[in-house]
Amino acid sequence: MQKFSFNKRLVITMIILIIGFLLIALSISVRNNRKAPSFVQQVGNDAVGIVDRVVGVPMNSLGHATDSVKGLYNTYTENKKLKKQVDTIATQKVENQTLKDENKHLKQQLKLNETLSSYSKINAVVLSRTPSSWQDQLVINKGTAAGVKKNDPVLSRKGLAGRVTEVNKTNSKVELLSTSNGSANRFAVRLKSKEGTVINGLITGYNTSKNQLIMGQITSKAKIAKGEKIITSGMGGITPQGLLIGKVVRAANGNDGLPAKIYIEPAADFNDLDVVTVARRAD
Amino acid sequence: MRISKMRYFFPIGAFLFLFLDGSLSHLLSQSFFTTTVAVESRLILLWSVMAICYGQVDHVFIWSAIIGLFFDLFFTGVLGIFTLLLPFMVYLTRNVLTFFNRSFIVVLLIYLIDITVLTTLFYWANALIGFTSVSGVTFIGRTLGPTLAYNLATYVVLYWPLKLFFEKFS
Known part of the structure; x- marks a missing residue:
């Protein structure tokens, strides 16, 4: 009898684990491929999003109150x-x-x-942040109802901050540029060299310990000045052209003489985002 | 037969603490997510542990699975990780508790073990699906240490209020 119940428990554990792994695999495939999350996911998210406002709004206003007290000191x-x-x-x-x-x-x-640089703006308030150090993700209070689409770029007041990864009716998730997620959707960017030619590349990663973005896949050998501004190139069809990403800190040369990596100081502060703007390309 | 009020208070409080985790992470992100520190706020686990230690909650496994599912839905977007981890932590806490008497220090130590196990399993799961590639050393230094420190502080602050609450209503 004892043996039987042990086996039963083992089987139940295995079934639960398999269901768990299936759920993980399913939600990752949804995240990477399809335009919208499944119906159940959306309904759940919208319901939770509304309830979250009950907690989030008072907490946020509390945060703003302390900020304004701090602000009083250096107003003069x-x-x-x-x-x-x-x-x-x-x-x-x-x-x-x-x-x-x-x-x-x-x-x-x-x-x-319509040129590559024209886009419409959707302003949104940040509801909360994922309490996890592996996903730099925000939840914002605008969704498909306001016209947000998956993969739209998200701007802070100072520069590009991230990209929309999941859209529900009334809220959506934003993955920040500072994420270390290997499968994150990268931005196509460009900058001007010292001679004035355009250098194209991709944002390929983020250095957490130095707070620097890394630009790779660089197309040209031209020399790059320190402090040069990096903007999105508008290639790839979703991101508009001319969104500020940051400034060049240094360029590291690869073995073949091409600058293999350009290190960028991001213009946006990823930890100081209260209000963000979703940039919807107008074409 | 008297119906325990805990039936309603436990889920309400759990969702409150779940959203507080997100709100606090957002409000204090300047100090929570820096170049050297990454704190994971786990008030929801504190609520569950205190409920197991000092309260009598019906269907605690089902509730913890539901709350874990909502964590996955709303915060990470990857279902299944917290849905399994949170009931597992409840199971672990329950089993460990059978060997000890409840007191401030004992529950503190159980809670710290829970946080360590949860954070490590969460890291492992995220490394498995390619969401992170940091080394174990970086994980311990940047995430686990600060997370333990922060959650220890919240435990010390919230131990007495939560203990009173659970003892009164169950």
Whole structure:
């Protein structure tokens, strides 16, 4: 009798383990291939997302309250500095406006309605972050209802922050650029060399201990200046052109003379994201 | 027959702590996820361990599996990892507890063992599916150590309130 019950328990354990592994395999294949997660997953996520707001909103406002107390301390000095900057911003704004108008007219003359750099913006609030050190993931409060699609790039105030990996009706998951996930969808990027030619490449990884993005698959031998800005190239069909990623810190040469890796200081702070913008390419 | 209020309080509290994990990770991400430190907030495990030690909860395995499933759904998007790990931790805690008397220090040690096992298994599962490739040394230094320290602190803060709560309502 004792032996029988032991076997029964073993069988149940094995069945549970197999179901678990099947679930893992299924959800990874959904994540990598299909456009949307399964129906059950979506319904569950939407329900949980609504409940999460009950907890998340008061917690976030508490966080903002402490921030504003901190902000009070250095308001005076900041105000002085900002006043100086405001004057220059006004002139820049006017200049920007005229350039934009001119650009529009020129595009119209060329009959170029949509270029790689045009995109629509969807603003979203960050609800919570995955409590895990293996997935740098955020949950934001906009989903298919607001027009978010899978694989859309996500911007912070300062620069590119990540990519949408899962979309539900009212919330979606964003994988940050700082993820170490081997199967993450990489961004196609470009920068200008010292001679002015364009160098294309891919963001291939992230160095956690130095907080640096790594650009690989580089196409040219041209020399690269330190501090040069890196932007998305718009290749690959989903990401619009011209989203800022960061600045060049250093370039490491490979054996064949090509710069094998370019190390980038990211413009966005991956740990300071309250409001993000989903960039939906307009084509 | 009196129906225990724990029937409702346990799941409500579990979901509350689950979302608190996410909210705290987001709010304190400046100090939780730096270049040298990665803290995994596991208040949900604290809730389960305290419930097993000081409360009487019906269907605790089913509830922990459901809550683990929602963790996977909402936070990671990869189903099955926490769905299995959380009931396993409940099983482990229950079995370990049969050898000891409940006290502050004993439950603390059980909780620390639980955190270590959970974090290690979670790392192993993520390494298995290719979500991380860090070495074991980096894992211990960057994730396990800070995670233990943080969760120890939350235990010390929340031990008395949770103990009172579970003893009163079950």
